Amino acid sequence: xxxxxxxxxxxxxxxxxxxxxxxxxxxxxxxxxxxxxxxxxxxxxxxxxxxxxxxxxxxxxxxxxxxxxxxxxxxxxxxxxxxxxxxxxxxxxxxxxxxxxxxxxxxxxxxxxxxxxxxxxxxxxxxxxxxxxxxxxxxxxxxxxxxxxxxxxxxxxxxxxxxxxxxxxxxxxxxxxxxxxxxxxxxxxxxxxxxxx
Amino acid sequence: xxxxxxxxxxxxxxxxxxxxxxxxxxxxxxxxxxxxxxxxxxxxxxxxxxxxxxxxxxxxxxxxxxxxxxxxxxxxxxxxxxxxxxxxxxxxxxxxxxxxxxxxxxxxxxxxxxxxxxxxxxxxxxxxxxxxxxxxxxxxxxxxxxxxxxxxxxxxxxxxxxxxxxxxxxxxxxxxxxxxxxxxxxxxxxxxxxxxxxxxxxxxxxxxxxxxxxxxxxxxxxxxxxxxxxxxxxxxxxxxxxxxxxxxxxxxxxxxxxxxxxxxxxxxxxxxxxxxxxxxxxxxxxxxxxxxxxxxxxxxxxxxxxxxxxxxxxxxxxxxxxxxxxxxxxxxxxxxxxxxxxxxxxxxxxxxxxxxxxxxxxxxxxxxxxxxxxxxxxxxxxxxxxxxxxxxxxxxxxxxxxxxxxxxxxxxxxxxxxxxxxxxxxxxxxxxxxxxxxxxxxxxxxxxxxxxxxxxxxxx
Numbered sequence: 001x002x003x004x005x006x007x008x009x010x011x012x013x014x015x016x017x018x019x020x021x022x023x024x025x026x027x028x029x030x031x032x033x034x035x036x037x038x039x040x041x042x043x044x045x046x047x048x049x050x051x052x053x054x055x056x057x058x059x060x061x062x063x064x065x066x067x068x069x070x071x072x073x074x075x076x077x078x079x080x081x082x083x084x085x086x087x088x089x090x091x092x093x094x095x096x097x098x099x100x101x102x103x104x105x106x107x108x109x110x111x112x113x114x115x116x117x118x119x120x121x122x123x124x125x126x127x128x129x130x131x132x133x134x135x136x137x138x139x140x141x142x143x144x145x146x147x148x149x150x151x152x153x154x155x156x157x158x159x160x161x162x163x164x165x166x167x168x169x170x171x172x173x174x175x176x177x178x179x180x181x182x183x184x185x186x187x188x189x190x191x192x193x194x195x196x197x
Numbered sequence: 198x199x200x201x202x203x204x205x206x207x208x209x210x211x212x213x214x215x216x217x218x219x220x221x222x223x224x225x226x227x228x229x230x231x232x233x234x235x236x237x238x239x240x241x242x243x244x245x246x247x248x249x250x251x252x253x254x255x256x257x258x259x260x261x262x263x264x265x266x267x268x269x270x271x272x273x274x275x276x277x278x279x280x281x282x283x284x285x286x287x288x289x290x291x292x293x294x295x296x297x298x299x300x301x302x303x304x305x306x307x308x309x310x311x312x313x314x315x316x317x318x319x320x321x322x323x324x325x326x327x328x329x330x331x332x333x334x335x336x337x338x339x340x341x342x343x344x345x346x347x348x349x350x351x352x353x354x355x356x357x358x359x360x361x362x363x364x365x366x367x368x369x370x371x372x373x374x375x376x377x378x379x380x381x382x383x384x385x386x387x388x389x390x391x392x393x394x395x396x397x398x399x400x401x402x403x404x405x406x407x408x409x410x411x412x413x414x415x416x417x418x419x420x421x422x423x424x425x426x427x428x429x430x431x432x433x434x435x436x437x438x439x440x441x442x443x444x445x446x447x448x449x450x451x452x453x454x455x456x457x458x459x460x461x462x463x464x465x466x467x468x469x470x471x472x473x474x475x476x477x478x479x480x481x482x483x484x485x486x487x488x489x490x491x492x493x494x495x496x497x498x499x500x501x502x503x504x505x506x507x508x509x510x511x512x513x514x515x516x517x518x519x520x521x522x523x524x525x526x527x528x529x530x531x532x533x534x535x536x537x538x539x540x541x542x543x544x545x546x547x548x549x550x551x552x553x554x555x556x557x558x559x560x561x562x563x564x565x566x567x568x569x570x571x572x573x574x575x576x577x578x579x580x581x582x583x584x585x586x587x588x589x590x591x592x593x594x595x596x597x598x599x600x601x602x603x604x605x606x607x608x609x610x611x612x613x614x615x616x617x618x619x620x621x622x623x624x625x626x627x628x629x630x631x632x633x634x635x636x637x638x639x640x641x642x643x644x645x646x647x648x649x650x651x652x653x654x655x656x657x
Contacts, residue, residue, distance in 0.1 A: 036652040042413075058219060058388070059643040060416040063651045068413055075421040079429075094356045097345050102353035116357040119440055123365040126433045130373045130426055134380055137422035141415045144407035151410070157391035159411045160384065162219030162643075 024197045026149035027053075027169035028180050029156065030189035035061045038164035041187045042067035045168060048183065052172035056150070056165040078136040079129050086128025090121040153195045167195065212307050213645050214489035222642045226635050227392050229485055235632065238484060243628040249621020256614035257332065265335055267611040274594040274606035279333035281586045282616050284441055285469070286326035286623075287367065288462075288582060290374070291434055292470020293319025297377060298430035307498055309641045310490040314481070314630070315474050316378040321626040322473070323371050325619040330363070332615070359443040366440040373433055377426050380419075383409050384640040438466045445589065452532040452593035455520060461513030468506035468552075469582035471499050475575035477627065479568050481636065490637055497565050503578065504559040510585075511553045528598065536592045540605060545588050551581025 032038040035057060042055050046069050055064050064070075094117040098104075103111050138144070150156050150167065159165050166189075168180050177194075184192045213222075260267060270277040293315040300308040331340045343364045345354050354361045386406035393399045409415070442462035445453040475496065482491045521529040536545045555577050564570045591606050630636065643649060 034648055036650075039651050055413040056411045057413065057416065058223075058411060059384075059640045059649065060420050061413070061649075061651060062420075064413040065417050070414060070417055073418045073421055075418050075425065079422075079425045093345060097353040098356050102351075104355070113357055119359075119362040119436070119443075120356060120365045122436060123362070123369040123433075126429050126436075127369040127372060130376055130429050133422045133425050133429070134376045137380070137418050138407070140418050141412075143409065143415075144404075146403075146408055148408060148410060156410075160388040160391045160409075161223045 025170040025177065026152075026195040026197050027167045027171075027175070028177075028184055029150070029153050029165055029167045029193050029195050030184040030187065031155055031158070031191045031193075032164040032166070032189050035063075035164055037188070038166055039063045039067050041166050041184075041189070044187060045166065045183070049174050050168050050172050050180075052169040052175075054167055054169075056156070056159040056167065058160055058162060058164075061164075074140060075133070075136060078140075079133045082132025082136070083125050083129035085132075087121055087125040089128070090124030091117060093124075094120055149195055149197050153193050155191065155193065156195075163190070212310065212492060212494060213642065214492065217489065217646060219643050219646065219648065222646065223388060223392070223639055225489070226637050226639045226642065227388060229631070230389060230633060230635055231393055231398065239628065239632060243625060243632075246621045246624035246628055249618050250625050252614050253618020253622055256611055256618055257328075259611065260332060260615070261337070265333065267609060268615075269606055269608045269612055271604065271606075273597045273602055273604050274591060276333075276590050276594060277606055278608050278612040278616055279329045281583070281590050282619065283326050283329035283333075284462075284586045284590075285583045286322045286329070286619065287370075287441060288438065288466035288469045288586075289473045289579075290319040290322035290326065290370070290470065291438060291463070291466035292474050293317070293322075294370075294374060294377075294430050294434040295467055295470065296474070297381070298427040298434065301424075301427045302431060306645060307495055309645060310487075310492075310637050311474060311478060311495060311499075312641075313378075313381065313638045314477065314627075314636045315470075316374065316381065317627065317630045317634075317636075318470075318473060318477060319374045320371075320378055321623050321630075323367070323374060324626070325623050327367060327371065328619060329615075359440060359447045362440045363444055366437045370433060370437045373426070373430055377430055380423060380426065381638060381641075382634065383407065383419075384411065385635045385638060387411070388639055389635065435463055438463045445593075450593045451521070451526070451528040452517075452536070452589070455517065457513055457516045457520070461510065461516075464506045464509035464513065465582060465585060468503060468510050469579060471503045471506065472575040472578035472582070475499050475503070475571060476579060479572045479575070481631065483568075485631075485636075487637070490642065493566055496568065496571055497562075500559050500565040500571055500574075503575070504556060507552065507556040507559075507578070514549070514553065532593060532596070535596055536588060539592065539596070541588060541592050541595070544584050545592070548581055548584040548588055551577045552585060555581075 030041065032041065038055055038057065039061065042053075042064055045053055046067060051069070053068065055061070055068060057064070095112065098113070098117070099111045105111075155163070156165065166184070168175060168184065170177075174180075181192055217225075268277055268279070270279070293312075296308050296315040297312040301312075331337045334340055342348075342352075343354060343361065354364075383406060386402050387409035390399055390402040390406045393402055439459040439462070442458040446455060446458040448454060478491055478499075479496070482488060518533050521533040524530075536542070555574060558564045558570070558574060564574075595606055596603055
């Protein structure tokens with residue numbers, strides 16, 4: 001938050017300079033009113049060959065996965081792995097405690113009494129899978145990330161309210177400040193802004 | 198979450214009042230936290246609840262000094278209020294998970310406006326529940342002995358005991374409930390960060406939102422994680438109250454040693470939980486003018502779930518009586534007769550009135566749509582479910598197998614102070630929650646709006 005004001009001041013002082021001298025660009029941000037326009041724009045941008053881009057919405061829009069050409073996520077295998085690890089650890093913990101470390105002979109009953117070990121194994125399976133789901137989601141999303149160039153764009157705060165954004169990043173090989181601007185502008189967005197690094 | 202399925206089944210009575218936009222939903226729910234001044238109603242309510250928290254602290258401090266002898270527990274009734282309250286609170290928590298996880302998997306969109314505070318209710322109820330077994334330990338500061346860890350005493354827990362299963366079930370339940378609630382909050386915390394007018398608000402909500410920016414890539418993983426968490430929480434919630442019921446059912450005591458316990462406990466948990474959701478939702482809706490979001494239809498649906506689970510619980514009572522007669526076991530039969538006519542008979546008949554007879558009024562659509570009547574029935578069911586646990590715990594214990602070991606149980610003022618204190622703790626946490634966090638999931642409410650539907654074919 002603190003970074004924003006000096007950078008914004010920088011931007012206004014640099015604005016009149018020729019384009020080669022302006023600060024490095026993160027990308028161009030187009031703002032739409034509704035998810036339908038955003039999905040249509042994302043499809044056209046994907047069709048035009050842009051790949052390094054992302055959409056920002058106030059709620060999940062499932063059509064964007066297809067429009068942006070996003071593949072499968074690693075979430076499901078990750079959570080499965082978490083569950084299997086939890087089950088294995090949970091069961092072996094009980095086996096170790098009840099059979100090896102602290103065996104109790106109660107009327108000659110078997111030490112490895114597996115049916116009694118199921119409830120705790122189950123609970124630890126769920127616990128581990130749940131932790132993998134949440135921590136895995138945060139890690140793959142790169143969160144927590146206190147600052148991101150997009151937060152430099154003043155209108156971007158509306159992405160958590162009622163506006164829908166498409167950002168084509170400068171890192172895309174097809175990106176050019178002027179052509180990409182014109183490309184985005186043709187799709188009738190509410191605004192197109194430059195996002196500085 | 199399943200917003201794209203919505204228009205297919207246009208409901209006759211909407212889950213969200215017409216005329217709302219993405220912005221208006223955001224403003225209306227966000228303003229309760231960000232703009233609305235702290236009113237006298239909130240301050241008065243919080244002060245009253247906090248007074249009870251002080252009472253709880255006092256009762257617990259005295260317990261630490263003097264030991265469990267200040268309670269009414271003794272042989273043969275060694276499980277008094279502590280276990281009654283533990284089971285009652287943990288049962289209340291179950292509706293929160295049911296609403297957020299099971300109804301999500303079943304595509305019941307009406308859950309959206311009640312899931313957030315139902316999850317908070319779960320969290321706070323489990324926190325209250327968790328206190329009791331620990332306080333009941335005698336030396337509560339040694340509670341960590343319950344977990345397996347290498348120690349100089351060379352001891353390990355007994356994994357064949359349901360009481361150890363309970364430790365794992367309840368701590369897993371607490372952790373997963375917290376994760377589910379917090380993950381659901383992240384996008385709304387980002388909304389609050391971006392809407393907050395104060396620097397402190399931006400910093401605190403900003404840190405909690407962890408830099409969420411609503412990226413499509415993030416949403417994709419988020420949705421998968423949320424759905425998988427719901428899938429994990431669903432069997433978990435069933436397992437937790439099953440394990441709680443096994444604390445009783447694995448014991449050989451008449452009245453406890455029965456296979457109906459797990460399903461009957463799970464149904465009872467959902468029953469009491471929905472009663473608590475209604476107890477909270479009806480006043481909240483009136484106090485904060487949330488009629489647009491928590492509509493008549495939500496209350497109707499919750500009343501129906503209450504009626505259905507209430508009938509399962511009534512079946513459980515019937516089966517308990519039948520099986521004690523059918524078993525031919527004189528101790529079992531005596532326990533049933535003792536419940537009906539013994540020293541705790543008033544509690545049993547009050548339980549029947551509260552849990553079986555009064556809720557039958559919910560068959561009437563007029564009563565279901567009368568909020569005051571519904572609120573009163575919910576309170577009665579809450580009381581009834583507490584009495585149920587009281588009857589189960591006390592009547593089975595107070596008549597031992599030998600008449601020479603019979604005894605009675607009477608709660609002391611310290612028992613009551615601890616119980617009332619946890620109600621205060623629960624309400625105080627609820628008051629803080631509705632003041633500091635959005636009590637309705639803002640981003641999920643946006644998905645219910647007609648404008649959330651993506652128009653235009655698959656190819657643009």
